[in-house]
Amino acid sequence: AQKVTQAQTEISVVEKEDVTLDCVYETRDTTYYLFWYKQPPSGELVFLIRRNSFDEQNEISGRYSWNFQKSTSSFNFTITASQVVDSAVYFCAVRTDSWGKLQFGAGTQVVVTP
Amino acid sequence: NAGVTQTPKFQVLKTGQSMTLQCAQDMNHEYMSWYRQDPGMGLRLIHYSVGAGITDQGEVPNGYNVSRSTTEDFPLRLLSAAPSQTSVYFCASSYGAGVTDTQYFGPGTRLTVL
Secondary structure (H helix, E strand, O other): OOEEEOOOOEEEEEOOOOEEEOOEEEOOOOOOEEEEEEEOOOOOOEEEEEEEOOOOOOEEEOOEEEEEEHHHOEEEEEEOOOOHHHOEEEEEEEEOOOOOOOEEOOOEEEEEEO | OOOEEEEOOEEEEOOOOOEEEEEEEOOOOOEEEEEEEOOOOOEEEEEEEEEOOEEEEOOOOOOEEEOOOOOOEOOEEEOOOOHHHOEEEEEEEEOOOOOOOOOEEOOOEEEEEO
């Protein structure tokens, strides 16, 4: 069975600071996909990124970047120059089998103050 | 496309009452699933379906029933609500059940059982 650990329950930053969210996963499968979702105060879940286990290239999308390190089973997420609109709960998830099951971490609450 | 829609947005039930949470998608996705979100626990899979007429249990299926008579709809039934079922419920869908398929979530239903 797989497991996802997001050790940071809440992170508070002042606008324009960078913030890094940690995600550590456990799985015995060699093929798996990692995901990040954002849940703003309005409650919906917004898909941010999907990464497969064979691609360790880091990815950047605007102010968002992701660092995938297979050696440490980590898939960390950094928000550069944070903004108030980044305030949300962020979930990391892993998917390993062909039946669609996503295993989520507990989430990290990010609070960005002006 | 409306994407994944859920009704109702909010619901209050008394212990022992029954109700159905509705979920529909207009993206012709084969795979649909139900998750519940509880504080500090992320999202946990309740039931899923890989196509019309096919359903299976997830991590926390007790107390819930599902059926899938059409590709578009995947209702979740609570036959006899219990306070432990107070939660936020999310429906999700994806094109397929493969590891590569990204799941897209509905806006959620906040359920309170008194």
